[in-house]
Amino acid sequence: MIIFLITNIIYIPLGIALHVSQPYRVEGKPEHVPLQCLFSSELRPEEMQVSLYRGLHGQQRICSAYVNLSKPYFATDGPVQCRGNISSGRVDMIIFGLRGEDTDIYRCKVEVLYPPPYLRSVGNGTVVYIQENPNCPTAFMQSQSQISEKRSSVSDDVGPLPLLCAILIITSCIFMLQIMKIIWKWRDTGSMAPMASQKDSYRQF
Structure with missing residues (x-):
């Protein structure tokens, strides 16, 4: 004690x-x-x-x-x-x-x-x-990645459609030009035939 x-x-x-x-x-x-x-x-x-x-x-x-x-x-x-x-x-x-x-x-x-x-x-x-260092991307990086993903998805969905449209338009223009040439040529030949027949008739007289 x-x-x-x-x-x-x-x-x-x-x-x-x-x-x-x-x-x-x-x-x-x-x-x-x-x-x-x-x-x-x-x-x-x-x-x-x-x-x-x-x-x-x-x-x-x-x-x-x-x-x-x-x-x-x-x-x-x-x-x-x-x-x-x-x-x-x-x-x-x-x-x-x-x-x-x-x-x-x-x-x-x-x-x-x-x-x-x-x-x-x-x-x-x-x-x-x-404090842990965050491994996840920031909000800005997330928005940028989402925009790029949307763009890539849109381009994937569209595919070769614009090219096909351009080909169709060019083909249609060429086809229309050919038709217009044929029409012009037909008009020229049609207008020349009557004139030649009239000259022959004059000669006969």
């Missing part, structure tokens, strides 16, 4: 000494998702461990990095990569490798490793919404 009370008396102030807070919601793209974690501590940490967990209560660790504040930049390897910087009271990181289906709550865990005592705290979580 005495050990339990001593542990609680020591643990409570130390737990209050480090607090992590996060924004409620951020938006990002599959190429990069920005995330910020704020922390406050009564100490001035020199060595820290920064981890990112997925889910409100889950223990799926996305990335984790040990950081010496003399070199505050960090980068992790893996399917999901985290790159960031630790400045006074904040962790600014960019997450690479997330997709639209990875939209979820992500929690920051900050651990102060040095100087002692060891402190740790987990943030309340941030809803990370990842």
Whole structure:
């Protein structure tokens, strides 16, 4: 009982000494998702461990990095990569490798490793919404494709009809010209025959 009370008396102030807070919601793209974690501590940490967990209560660790504040930049390897910087009271990181289906709550865990005592705290979580790149065409492209499809369907339906019409018109014109030539020729020959008969009659007299 005495050990339990001593542990609680020591643990409570130390737990209050480090607090992590996060924004409620951020938006990002599959190429990069920005995330910020704020922390406050009564100490001035020199060595820290920064981890990112997925889910409100889950223990799926996305990335984790040990950081010496003399070199505050960090980068992790893996399917999901985290790159960031630790400045006074904040962790600014960019997450690479997330997709639209990875939209979820992500929690920051900050651990102060040095100087002692060891402190740790987990943030309340941030809803990370990842925008997918649309594969479907835009409305303009859809309208253009519909217009081209209609034009192709109309041309397919029409087929060789204009060519046939042109051939028929030309043939009809040629036929009419031939008929008119025959008529003119018949008129010429008909008008010449009576004149010749009249001349013959005059000669007989």
